[in-house]
Amino acid sequence: MAAAVTLQQMLPETIADLLPFGGLAADVVGALIGAFLVANFLLINTAVAGPWAKRKITAAFTDRIAVNRIGPFGLFVIVADAVRLLSKELIIPEGADRPAFDIGPLLIPFSALLGFAVIPMGSGIQLADPETGLAFAFAASSIASLGLVMMGYASNNKYSLLGGLRAVASNIAYEIPLIVTALSVVLFTGTLQTSQIVAQQTEPFVALGGLTIPTWFAFVNPFAFALFTAANLAEVGRNPFDVPEAPTEIVAGFQTEYSSVYFVLIYLGEFIHIFLGGALAATLFLGGGSAPIxxxxxxxxxxxxTAKIWAFFLFTQWARSAIPRLRVDQFIEIGWKGMLVLAFANLVLTAILVGVLA
Structure with missing residues (x-):
């Protein structure tokens, strides 16, 4: 199913062409400006999603009234929350491993932002397009697991340590089926290059009444899409897989001892990871920045x-409000004995199908 595609110019190259100077300096400045624009695009979306949209959506599901007093539609609660959280005292536990305690919260948002470096966002907005782009995105997002361990260990709190270990155990249990399911798309496309994966999904799949439906892999292999979405929920810590941060299970897990700006970084990273999960789903199964028709x-x-990553965010908030949490033993068992088996079965069946069609 692999095909030759025309690749768009990368965003840093486009910016470099607009600069009044050229050479290496233009390339460096173009890359920095491009990274700045993409990062701010994600931060703006996260700022709206975390303090405001999350509350509004949850209130709608539970028949309550959410923030509506600060600014139009309560939008200024974003500023109020930022001031409130950043002005709180930063408390460092006695006996904490300070370097690891400080670095851990930085790794959570950093890993998610780094993953977006290879995501094609449509309209030529992509920072880099290496041949191993998909592998890079998964590797970058996995750096967050290191931050979880560091925060749990460095807090000098046995509950935080257990919470960090539990979070890593859950990440491993669901990251493997997530990646194996993504490999089924790689078998169809014959490439790990994200731009080519998206470009091949723009080819016609079926025509209905004069409307051409593209070859989105969500249509080609809906089982793989459902499996990827479920594993994605576990990766971003949303019901029924939100055990790593479940306050009713073990205080607040790895983040128990964090306050002020460190709590903001953890909270920020959590929502950027949700958007990264949506971006990966859009890239692999929903045609990236292409239209459904x-x-x-x-x-x-x-x-x-943007509509697709917000649709995934809305789905995670629906799951958070509608689906009860699993016990930790059920959570791990479903990952290792259920989803991993289904992911490999899907991979084998996809390989057979590709071999027959080749």
């Missing part, structure tokens, strides 16, 4: 991409 591709790709 070819006729709607007149709308810029970045609009479709």
């Amino acid at each position: 070819a006729a709607l591709n007149v709308i810029p790709g970045i609009v479709w991409f």
